[in-house]
Amino acid sequence: MVIENIGKFFDPESIAIIGASRTPGKAGYEIVRNILDNGFKGKIFLVNPHAKEILGIKAYPSVKEIPCTVDLAVLTIPAEATTEALKDCAERKIEAVVIASGGYAEIGEAGMKLQTEILRIAEESGIRIIGPNTSGIISTPSKLTASLFPLGKIRRGSISYIAQTGNFATHTMKWIMTGEEFGISRVVGLGNKCDVDDADVLEFLGEDAETKAIIMYVEGFKDARKLIEVAKKVSKKKPIVALKAGRTASGMQSAFSHTASMASNDSLVDAAFKQAGIVRVHKYSELINAAKALAFQPVPKGNKVAVLAPSGAMAVIAADACESIGLKIARLSEETLLRIRNISTSWIAIRNPVDMWGAVQTSGVEASYRIGMEAALSDRNVDAIVLILVITREIRPRSLGFIDEISQRHKTKPVLVTITGDKQLYEKAKRVLGKRGIPVFPPIEDAFVALSILYRCGQNLRQDSAPFAALQS
Amino acid sequence: MVIENIGKFFDPESIAIIGASRTPGKAGYEIVRNILDNGFKGKIFLVNPHAKEILGIKAYPSVKEIPCTVDLAVLTIPAEATTEALKDCAERKIEAVVIASGGYAEIGEAGMKLQTEILRIAEESGIRIIGPNTSGIISTPSKLTASLFPLGKIRRGSISYIAQTGNFATHTMKWIMTGEEFGISRVVGLGNKCDVDDADVLEFLGEDAETKAIIMYVEGFKDARKLIEVAKKVSKKKPIVALKAGRTASGMQSAFSHTASMASNDSLVDAAFKQAGIVRVHKYSELINAAKALAFQPVPKGNKVAVLAPSGAMAVIAADACESIGLKIARLSEETLLRIRNISTSWIAIRNPVDMWGAVQTSGVEASYRIGMEAALSDRNVDAIVLILVITREIRPRSLGFIDEISQRHKTKPVLVTITGDKQLYEKAKRVLGKRGIPVFPPIEDAFVALSILYRCGQNLRQDSAPFAALQS
Numbered sequence A, B: 001m002v003i004e005n006i007g008k009f010f011d012p013e014s015i016a017i018i019g020a021s022r023t024p025g026k027a028g029y030e031i032v033r034n035i036l037d038n039g040f041k042g043k044i045f046l047v048n049p050h051a052k053e054i055l056g057i058k059a060y061p062s063v064k065e066i067p068c069t070v071d072l073a074v075l076t077i078p079a080e081a082t083t084e085a086l087k088d089c090a091e092r093k094i095e096a097v098v099i100a101s102g103g104y105a106e107i108g109e110a111g112m113k114l115q116t117e118i119l120r121i122a123e124e125s126g127i128r129i130i131g132p133n134t135s136g137i138i139s140t141p142s143k144l145t146a147s148l149f150p151l152g153k154i155r156r157g158s159i160s161y162i163a164q165t166g167n168f169a170t171h172t173m174k175w176i177m178t179g180e181e182f183g184i185s186r187v188v189g190l191g192n193k194c195d196v197d198d199a200d201v202l203e204f205l206g207e208d209a210e211t212k213a214i215i216m217y218v219e220g221f222k223d224a225r226k227l228i229e230v231a232k233k234v235s236k237k238k239p240i241v242a243l244k245a246g247r248t249a250s251g252m253q254s255a256f257s258h259t260a261s262m263a264s265n266d267s268l269v270d271a272a273f274k275q276a277g278i279v280r281v282h283k284y285s286e287l288i289n290a291a292k293a294l295a296f297q298p299v300p301k302g303n304k305v306a307v308l309a310p311s312g313a314m315a316v317i318a319a320d321a322c323e324s325i326g327l328k329i330a331r332l333s334e335e336t337l338l339r340i341r342n343i344s345t346s347w348i349a350i351r352n353p354v355d356m357w358g359a360v361q362t363s364g365v366e367a368s369y370r371i372g373m374e375a376a377l378s379d380r381n382v383d384a385i386v387l388i389l390v391i392t393r394e395i396r397p398r399s400l401g402f403i404d405e406i407s408q409r410h411k412t413k414p415v416l417v418t419i420t421g422d423k424q425l426y427e428k429a430k431r432v433l434g435k436r437g438i439p440v441f442p443p444i445e446d447a448f449v450a451l452s453i454l455y456r457c458g459q460n461l462r463q464d465s466a467p468f469a470a471l472q473s
Helices: A002-010 A027-037 A079-091 A109-125 A166-179 A198-207 A224-234 A249-259 A266-276 A284-296 A312-323 A334-341 A357-363 A365-378 A397-409 A423-435 A445-460 B002-010 B027-037 B079-091 B109-125 B166-179 B198-207 B224-234 B249-259 B266-276 B284-296 B312-323 B334-341 B357-363 B365-378 B397-409 B423-435 B445-460
Strands: A014-018 A043-047 A057-060 A072-075 A096-099 A128-130 A136-139 A144-147 A156-163 A184-189 A213-218 A240-244 A278-281 A304-309 A384-391 A415-421 B014-018 B043-047 B057-060 B072-075 B096-099 B128-130 B136-139 B144-147 B156-163 B184-189 B213-218 B240-244 B278-281 B304-309 B384-391 B415-421
Touching (some): A002 A096, A002 A136, A014 A144, A027 A144, A072 A079, A079 A109, A109 A128, A166 A184, A166 A213, A166 A284, A166 B312, A166 B415, A166 B423, A184 A198, A198 A224, A249 B312, A266 A278, A304 A312, A304 A365, A312 A384, A312 A445, A312 B166, A312 B249, A334 A365, A357 A365, A365 A384, A365 A397, A384 A445, A397 A415, A415 A423, A415 B166, B002 B096, B002 B128, B002 B136, B014 B027, B079 B096, B109 B128, B136 B166, B144 B166, B166 B213, B166 B284, B184 B198, B224 B266, B240 B266, B240 B284, B240 B445, B278 B284, B278 B445, B304 B365, B312 B384, B357 B365, B365 B384, B384 B423, B384 B445, B397 B415, B415 B445
Parallel strands (some): A014 A043, A014 A072, A043 A057, A072 A096, A096 A128, A156 A184, A213 A240, A240 A278, A384 A415, B014 B043, B014 B072, B096 B128, B156 B184, B156 B213, B213 B240, B304 B384, B384 B415
Antiparallel strands (some): A136 A144, A136 A184, B136 B144, B136 B184
16 A cells, blocks of 8 residues: 555656746746656646646646546645645545655754644645655656756666655766666655655565666665665565765764754664665765666676786786675686686786786787686686776777677676776777676776675575566666 | 986987887887877987888887987887897997886796896996886876877876886876876886886986876885885875785785785785875775876865865765765854855755755855855865865856866865766866866765875975975976
C-alpha cells in the first residue's frame, strides 16, 4: 500500500501542475517546460486562475475543475496557499503530492507550524507528500521530469538516485547528462521530508524493475532505524552507494543550518551503513563514478584485479591504487603470462600489473591490448580488469571497439578503463566507449576506486539473487 | 660546477641529435620534429651517416664532423653503438648527453655491463649523462623539446617536473597541454639515472629563475640521503610536491620489475619527505592539480578557508572536504557576515561555508558572488577562498571575469574554483578562468585537496624568502 502510493510519484498516468506559469524562469514555467521536453506519456493538467493557456496547454482555474482523475499533483505555489490547495487535492482524491515551494520548517517556527498543518491534512486524507522545499522528481520510464530547473532531456537508464535536496539532485543530473553516457531511472530530491523519506523511496526502488542500483546523498536521518532495516533488505538485491555528508565538526554544523539535520556520530554511521549493506563513499566524484560503474558493468565475484598498463610507472601506480583500497593484484596463471610474453619483448618482465610497453612496441596498441585483455579475462584467477591506455595521436577512439567486443565474451567480469595522454581524445574515447557500456575514468586512480565500490556492493548481494548483470543500462 | 653542467641540458646553445632519422614514428625523427615544432632558439645539428638532409636540415655523418661547439647531444642510436658515439662526444668536449635508447640496466646483466661502461667513459671525460632509457627533456625557456614522443608545442610556464621515467613525463605533459591552461618550464625523465639523478636536477631547479615550483614522480631513490639534503634547502625557497609510488607490497614489486627500485619502508618515506619539506601526494590527479594550483596561485599564510557554495548541500560537503584534510573553515567576522546577509534572504543562516542560494535568488550569481568574494577576501580571518559554482544555462563562462578581477586585489590569498552543472560549460569556464590564472577543478573535493597542498607547501617555505607569488605563471 505504501509502496503503491510511492509509485504514483514516479509512474503517474496524469499530472497536475498547481501554480503553472507563463513566465520563463519561474518554477511554474520551467516545470511544465521540463515535462514537455521529456515527452511525458500521461495527461498533463495545468492550474492557474489567471491564465487560459500555458505553453499551448489549457489551464484550469482550480484543481477541482479538472475533468479527469489526477495521480500526481505538483505544487509550485507560495507556502501560504498550500493548505487550501492540498484540501482541494484531497477532495479530488489525489494520492501523491510534491510540494516544491519553500517557506516551511527550514525558515523557522512559522514555517514549521505550516508544515505540521499540511502533514495533518495529508495524513487525514491519505495523501503522500514529497517535500516541501524540493525541486521535485525525475522518472525516465514515464518520461517525466517534474523539476524546477531547466534540465532538457534526461537519458533513460537503470540508476536511481535519492538526494537530500532537490537542488543537489538537479545539478548532479545536469553534470551526468552533459558529461557522462550512462542513463538514469528515478530521481528524487526529498527536501524537508515532512512525509516521504529515504526509507520509503528505498523500499520502492528495491522492488522497482526499472532500478538496477541506487545512489544516495544523505545529510541527516529522519528515522535511521527504519532506513537501516529497509536498506538491509534492498542491498541484498541491489547495490546501494551513499555519500553521507556532515562527517566533520564543521560539516555537521553546516548540515544543521541547511536541513536541520542533527549531528550523528560518524563512526556510528559507518557501522550502521556496514550493517545495512550501504557502501559509503566520501567524495562527490566517487558517487558519480560509482553510478557509472554500476550502470555499465556487473559486480565482480571477488577482488582479484588484472591490470594492463601502458608503461612500467603506470603499473606501479596501479598496484598501489589497488592495494590501498581493498583490491588485490591477481596472480595470473602461467598460461596467461605466456600468452602475453609471446607478444612482448624479452627484456620486460611480465607480471600483473602488466607493463604492455614491449608488446605495444612490437604489435601496436590494439593487437597487444586485445591479446592481453582476452588472456586476463579468461584467467580464473581474475575477477575484474582495469585497462590503462595512453592516447596521443597514434590511436583513434574508434579503434577501441575491441574492448566492448571482448567484454561481451566475459560478461561476469567488470571491465573499467582509464586513459591519459591527449585530453580531447580522452573525452572522445570516453563518449565512444560509454555508448557501448564501457566506463572510462580520468587518470588513474578513479577507475580503481570505482571498482572497489563495485566489489563492496557485490559482497552485500545475496548469493542466490538473480544475476546483477542481467539488467544492463 | 655540477649545477652548471646540468644547466647545459636545459639551456644549450647548440644541440646534436645523434641518430636523427627521416622516418616518421622513429625516435630519431620525432625528436627532431619536436625540436622544430617548439622553435628551439639555438643551433641544431643532425647526425646520420646515411642521410644528407632530414626535415630540411643538413645531416652530418658523425658528431666529429660538426663544425661548431655542441652543448648537448641526444643519442637515439641502438645501445651497442653508444660507447663509440660517447667517445666521439668526449672528443668534441660535449659536456651534456641524453641517452634516450633503452637496452641497458633494465634488460639484465649484459645491459648493466654496457651501462657501467658508458658511465666510466662519462666520468673520465667529464660528461654528464641523463638516462639511458628515457624520452628526454623539455625546457620551454629555450623552446626545447627533446622528446621521443610527438608532443606539439609546449606552453611555457613556471612549473618544473622531475619524473622517474621519460614515458611518464611525456604523457603527463600531453595531458597538461591538452587539458589544462598552465605552463611548464623544465621537464626531465631520468630513466635509469646512471649519472644525473633527482637530487642533481632538484639542486639545479632550486637555483633556476625559470622555476617557481617543482613536482616529482619517484619510484625509487638512487641516493635517498643526498635527495633529502638537497630538498631540505630547496623546499625552503620553492614548493616541492611528489608522488612516490611503490607504497604497497604489490606496488613495490612492480617498481622493482620496472626500474629495479628497491622496496622502501613507506612510513620512512613519509618521515623523510616531511623532514625534507617535500609534500607527498598519493594520486596522479593530485600531482597535476597541485601543479595547477602552484602555477596560478600563491600559497596561503594559514589554513583558514572561506567557501562560497551554491547550495546548502554543497556547503556541507565543502566543510567536510576542508576539515578532513587539515584545512579549517574560517570564522568570518561579523562585518563580513553582515555584508553577505545584506544581499541574502532572511531565512537562510549565513555562516561559513556560505550558502549563497538566497543571495543568488535575490541578486543573481555574478553580483552575489562578487560581494561574497570581496567580503571574504577582505576578512583578516581568511587565508584562502574556494568558490563553488553551479553553471547551467543561466551563467555564461565569460561573465566570470570578476573572479580574476577581485583576486587581483587580494594577491596574497589563493582563490580556487570548482564548478558543477553543465559539463561543457564547466570546460569552457575552466579554459576562460585558466587563461586568467584562476585554477578550476572538477566537482567538488579536488579544489580543497589542491588548497591543502598549497598550504602544506607554504608551511615549508622560509618566512623571509621572497614572496612566492612574485613569479606568476
